[in-house]
Amino acid sequence: MTNHSAPNQTPEQLKNKIQQRQARVGIIGLGYVGLPLALLFSEQKFTVTGFDIDQRKVDTLTRGESYIYRIAADEIRSAQAQGFSATADYSRLETMDAIIICVPTPLNQYHEPDLSYITDTTHALAPHLQPGQLVILESTTYPGTTEEVMLPILEKENKQGLKAARSASAGASSSTASAEKEFFVAFSPEREDPGNTTVARCDIPKVVGGVNPQAAELAGALYGTIFHRTVPVSSPAAAEMTKLLENIYRCVNIALVNELKLLCLRMGIDIWEVIAAASTKPFGFHPFYPGPGLGGHCIPIDPFYLSWKAKEFDFRTRFIELAGEINNNMPYHVLASIGGALNQHKKSVNGARVLILGVAYKKDIDDLRESPALTVIELLQHEGAQVSYHDPYFPFIGKGRKYDLQMKRAELDKLGEYDCIVIITDHSDYDYKKIVSEAQLVVDTRNATKGIDSPKVVRC
Numbered sequence: 001m002t003n004h005s006a007p008n009q010t011p012e013q014l015k016n017k018i019q020q021r022q023a024r025v026g027i028i029g030l031g032y033v034g035l036p037l038a039l040l041f042s043e044q045k046f047t048v049t050g051f052d053i054d055q056r057k058v059d060t061l062t063r064g065e066s067y068i069y070r071i072a073a074d075e076i077r078s079a080q081a082q083g084f085s086a087t088a089d090y091s092r093l094e095t096m097d098a099i100i101i102c103v104p105t106p107l108n109q110y111h112e113p114d115l116s117y118i119t120d121t122t123h124a125l126a127p128h129l130q131p132g133q134l135v136i137l138e139s140t141t142y143p144g145t146t147e148e149v150m151l152p153i154l155e156k157e158n159k160q161g162l163k164a165a166r167s168a169s170a171g172a173s174s175s176t177a178s179a180e181k182e183f184f185v186a187f188s189p190e191r192e193d194p195g196n197t198t199v200a201r202c203d204i205p206k207v208v209g210g211v212n213p214q215a216a217e218l219a220g221a222l223y224g225t226i227f228h229r230t231v232p233v234s235s236p237a238a239a240e241m242t243k244l245l246e247n248i249y250r251c252v253n254i255a256l257v258n259e260l261k262l263l264c265l266r267m268g269i270d271i272w273e274v275i276a277a278a279s280t281k282p283f284g285f286h287p288f289y290p291g292p293g294l295g296g297h298c299i300p301i302d303p304f305y306l307s308w309k310a311k312e313f314d315f316r317t318r319f320i321e322l323a324g325e326i327n328n329n330m331p332y333h334v335l336a337s338i339g340g341a342l343n344q345h346k347k348s349v350n351g352a353r354v355l356i357l358g359v360a361y362k363k364d365i366d367d368l369r370e371s372p373a374l375t376v377i378e379l380l381q382h383e384g385a386q387v388s389y390h391d392p393y394f395p396f397i398g399k400g401r402k403y404d405l406q407m408k409r410a411e412l413d414k415l416g417e418y419d420c421i422v423i424i425t426d427h428s429d430y431d432y433k434k435i436v437s438e439a440q441l442v443v444d445t446r447n448a449t450k451g452i453d454s455p456k457v458v459r460c
Ligand SMILES: NC(=O)c1ccc[n+]([C@@H]2O[C@H](COP(=O)([O-])OP(=O)(O)OC[C@H]3O[C@@H](n4cnc5c(N)ncnc54)[C@H](O)[C@@H]3O)[C@@H](O)[C@H]2O)c1
Pocket: 028, 029, 030, 031, 032, 033, 034, 051, 052, 053, 054, 057, 102, 103, 104, 105, 117, 120, 121, 124, 138, 139, 140, 141, 190, 191, 192, 193, 194, 297, 298
């Protein structure tokens, strides 16, 4: 426990604290979303406390080190100088003014939403809840989670009989009497695009939906200190749905180009050339690119949160299902393409030495989650190939939720010894000309070898 007192404050007082950077901000879940968010608040002179159940992460941060590639240790140390600390001790939540939850929202083995991280966090948070605290959920989830799942647990399991503020009156002012029994709840989706350096994080508008106007105003005030623009919507459900629309839009459009790629391959048309030409249209077209399958913690997962919830309303989200079917099939297409390419060399997948280049789910990032490379490796191994991999960001692939590969990164010095090199992730570090010149055969799923004219290259 710190010696700070518990909040017990009116919304007006909390708003003032936020504006004066005196509000204490607690971030639960210090992963790819939570840690950068903690650093943003810290840069704006807030005293931030990070909470995580992973003691190794807490210890790493306490040593002033980082476990995320694009976050330098210096950034952690600057935040520490500003009062940042990490802990696994939930009792310290009692002294926070605002609590932001950034825990995972995966799918379970039946492809259904796994809300256990959110519910575990909420059960652990509830006994420490204080009057006047602002609780914001950032994890991507289906519409209704904040109000139907999180809020009832907070109300039922807090020790002081607190209720979420629901009054419809706008403005942060509220009587002390009601404030003594209330806390504030909002949902605000994370919009980070890992590896994208074209938009500064603070320039990404932040959508906010509060359970009532006061909660929305407080959450808007908090995020307004680190983002240039906040976008209020009428409810947490509208904010939850906004995030899903954004990701479903990407999922469906990627499926569309993946399907058109398969057709173009049959027709002998270069899909990349077509997308580049279509992109010259100054209106009504946004380019999406085909690949070996979807990866990451968002696009392959989030749409299914909505299709699951839709069933409660006797509704089938056919675009999501179809896009999922096409995208999930892409690693199988890659396997078939490798087989076809080896066949041209009078070789089979069975027994072939295959090097996978790039296992991260996308270019220039250190994130393996849901990466199609893992599926392609498993499919190749299943067919009897001897698979190796290289990725500048991963010296080792161990065990994940859905895989257990235990592979050590290969060197890039004997490329000619592989029967086939498969480009799954087009990291900028690779010298593709050199790779093609040394390889026997290259299967390229990303158009990374664009402009390299060689019979050794098969684009798929
Ligand atoms: N990674 C992205 O690019 C991205 C982008 C937008 C939205 N999101 C969403 O943000 C959420 C978090 O994603 P992420 O990528 O940061 O996940 P992550 O796995 O990198 O981090 C989550 C962290 O939460 C911690 N955690 C789990 N349960 C906890 C608990 N009960 N108490 C405290 N800590 C706990 C884990 O140890 C981990 O450090 C997800 O809902 C995801 O869909 C992610």
